[in-house]
Amino acid sequence: MARQPAQHEIKGGKSPRQKVWEQMRTNADRFTQVQIVRGCKVSEDTVKDYVKALLKAGFIAVIDSEPVGTMCKRNVYSLIKDNGIEAPRVSKNGVVVTHGGVNEAMWGTLRRVLKGQTFNYRELASFSSTNSQEVSEETAKSYVFMLAGAKYLECVKPAVLGRRAQPARYRFRPEMDTGSRAPMIQRTKQVYDPNRNEVMWVEEKGAEDEDL
Structure with missing residues (x-):
């Protein structure tokens, strides 16, 4: 079954996978699929599929088994790689x-x-990159464009074009710090905030980001 757009799939600002992940973190040392289903009230199929994906990706491991009746057993898992508050995005093959x-x-x-400071998209890319994950300038430029459109960012100095071109400088608006989960840029060119469970901005057709 194809997954729905985030704003349709998420209830109360959290997707089913996010709810599953939070239950796993709460019971990190030892949990079963049944325990997760009961704790977050998500379908058994959703929990089963996500457990398989996380197992293949190395986020969880089977540490034990416990009897179910007289003939069957079920796996007991432990969280061995905590990805933080945001549920890991993994394919069914564990990628x-x-x-x-x-x-x-x-x-x-x-x-x-960068809280309280001014920056451009190049600086955002540089500060956000780590040894294990590089953020490209093009990716940062696109994210800045969308967040500025959604009013998360305030432009404090427009871009300078021509020979001495300089990218625009922005400041993060503190009143738009909606929570720990990053606003999503969806395929439909809109900004969806999972902290508010709300579409914050839709890009107009023909909009350009050359002045970034």
Whole structure:
């Protein structure tokens, strides 16, 4: 079954996978699929599929088994790689999807490192990059464009064009610090904030980001 757009899939600002992940973190040392289903009230199929994906990706491991009746057993798991508050984005084959992680890195940089400071998209890319994950300038430029459109960022100095071209400088608006989860840039060119469970901005057709 194809996954729905985030704003349709998420209830109360949290996707089913996010709810599962939070239950796993709460019971990190020892948990079963049944325990997770009961704790977060998500379907058994959703929990089963996500457990398989996280197992293949190395986020969780089977540490034990316990009897179910007289003939069957069920696995007991432990969280061995805590990805933080945001649920890991992994395919059914256990491949980690990195795009969301890049957005999380930039959002975290805006909220903590660059809070109260002015910056351009190149500086955001530099501050958000780590040894294990590089944020490209093009990715940062696109994210800045969308967040500025959604009013998370205030332009304090327009871009300078021509021979002495300089990118625009921005400041993160403190009143738009909506929470720890990064606003998502969806395929429909809109900004969705999972902290508010709300679409914050939709890009108009023909909009350009050359003045960044």
